[in-house]
Amino acid sequence: MSSLVKEDLQKKLFHPLGQSLREFIEIECSAHDTFYLCVSVSRKEPQVEISMVKHFRIDLDEKYEMAEKWFLKDLEMIDGKEADTDNPYFDMHFEKVYSWEAYSCASKYAFARTLNKLNYMYLKKDLKIVNFDITYINDDSLWSSNNGDCLVLMKICFYASNLLCLSLCPMP
Incomplete structure (x- = not known):
């Protein structure tokens, strides 16, 4: 199911923007709407973007709308809240701190792992990743x-x- 959503997001939203979707997770934002936190890389000038995408239906057609966007280069820290517990909560620190609830703890880790990997590939900056079990974050693990x-x-x-x-x- 998630691969179908990823294909649909890529085709309808990211491809027309000249971007390649690398990872997405479902996040809890409201009781009525579905939101995804996405990580994409622009094809022209490699730049990593993090975006919050709203998913909605019009009749039988799936629609996606970019609700908010940040650049990985501006991400100062990702905080997993508690490394010792199985929880889906995490914060991303830009100029402002954004608190998220992922669909699952596994998806939270997959998202953090992707951010870490893309940071290493494109930026090589010091990205603070705290309150995660680092064994599950490092790609060489x-x-x-x-x-x-x-x-x-x-x-x-x-x-x-x-x-x-x-x-x-x-x-x-």
Whole structure:
């Protein structure tokens, strides 16, 4: 479902603006409307933008409207609130502090991971990321992607198969 929303956002909103959507998360803003927090990169002059997009329907057609926009270069800090608890709340510090509630803790981490990665790729500035478990933020972490999960699973299976083989071998 989320990949369909991402495709739709890319096609209807970001592509016409000359941008490539890298990540989006659903955020809680109001009881009646759906909002997404998006990270995109402009194609002409690589510039990373963070935008809040309102999603609405007119008859059967899905529509998106840019509600607010910031630049990653202006982001001073992203605060995950509490690293020790599974919570979807975080703050982004620009000139003003914006408080968000993501759809889930996992989506909050995915968003922070993308910001960190794009900051490293395009800006190489000191982006403060606080109150997150940094193990899940760093892109080189074994746990940061499905590939890491597959690698861990593969190692576990390898060790389990070795144990099984050893247990089936006759003792001299």
